[in-house]
Amino acid sequence: MQILEGEKVTKYFGGLAAVSNVDFYVGQGEVVGLIGPNGAGKTTLFNLISASLVPKPGVIKFKGKNITGKKPHKICRMGIARTFQTVKIFTNMPVLQNVLAGSFFGTSPGMSSADAAREASESLEFVGLSDMAALPARDLTLANQKRLEVARAMATRPELLLLDELMAGLNATEITEGMELVKKIRDKGITIVMIEHVMKAIMNVCDRIIVLHHGEKIAEGTPQEIATSKKVIEVYLGE
Ligand SMILES: Nc1ncnc2c1ncn2[C@@H]1O[C@H](COP(=O)(O)OP(=O)(O)OP(=O)(O)O)[C@@H](O)[C@H]1O
Ligand SMILES: [Mg+2]
Incomplete structure (x- = not known):
């Protein structure tokens, strides 16, 4: 089953087509990589899926339902969570409180405080930040702030998780740990779409890769197919 589908998804900023006529799908349980040079439209596509932007034209379906034009909090409650390229945590709040925000506003609204606290603690444990709950x-x-965003997203109990450059700015050890975290999330049965410039992570973790360039989908395939695609190599390295 396709958990997520996009048909002719397009978003203009003035005269610039940031995302142009993109058809895509994500299968249940897949880890899909979304790559492309800077400005290719990757984050814009995440903003369209998580509904902070609305495609025009285009249709986005989640579990077969048309979700185009729904509000972001509704999308979250339906089971799509995300992290951000530039971390958007609540810096002055303790780590645990950040995750509680996810528990309270996620797919189980009306949760009791005790249940939300348990859920948040479990999420922190899952990403390995339990010791830092009160900080x-x-x-x-930065690596732990990114984990915190993952914990907050996980606390909403998503079925689909969108990760925008989880590895950016991390050192080699942290990247390896980040890849382990992505696999752990996948092993929980959560479907993942990850934007990433760190090719090692993409190649190691993804089942399938979609490549954007100037807002258009220029390639799609297994990591092996993408790594050897002439078109993709040209886009990254120049002809
Ligand atoms: N809110 C906005 N208003 C105007 N232009 C925008 C806006 N958001 C993005 N853009 C433009 O749309 C294009 C795609 O941007 P986007 O952030 O989606 O790229 P990206 O693939 O995520 O790039 P990067 O790898 O650098 O994060 C860029 O030309 C960008 O300048
Ligand atoms: Mg981006």
């Missing part, structure tokens, strides 16, 4: 979020390293 102000601003005191975490």
Whole structure:
């Protein structure tokens, strides 16, 4: 079954087609990589899926239902969670409180405080931040702030998780740990779409890769197919 489908998804900013006529699908349980040079439209596509932007024209379906034009909080409650390229944590709040926001506003609205607290603690444990629960979020390293965003997203109990450059700015050890975290999320049965410039991570973790360039989908295939695609190599390295 396709958990996510996009038909002719397009978004203009003035005269610029940031995303242009993109058809895509994501299968249940897949890890799909979304790659492309800077400005290719990757984050815009995430903004369209998570509904902070609305495609025009275009249709986005989640579990077969048309979700185009729904509000972002509704999309979250339906089971799509995301992280951000530039982390958007609540810096002055303790780590645990950041995750509680996810528990309270996720797919199980009306949750009791005790249940939300348990859920948030489990999420922190899952990403390995339990020891830091009481620290102000601003005191975490970048790698841990990114984990915190994952924990907050996981606390909403998503079926589909969108990760926007989880590995950017991390060192080699942190990238390896980040890849392990992605696999752990997949093993929970959560479908993942990940935007990434760190090719090692993409090649190692993804079942399938979609390549955007100037807003258009220029290639799609297994990591092996993408790594050897002449078109993709040209886009990255020049002809
Ligand atoms: N809110 C906006 N208003 C105007 N232009 C925008 C807006 N958001 C993105 N763009 C433009 O749309 C294009 C695609 O941007 P986007 O952020 O989606 O690229 P990206 O593939 O995520 O790039 P990167 O790898 O650098 O993060 C770029 O030319 C960008 O400048
Ligand atoms: Mg981006």
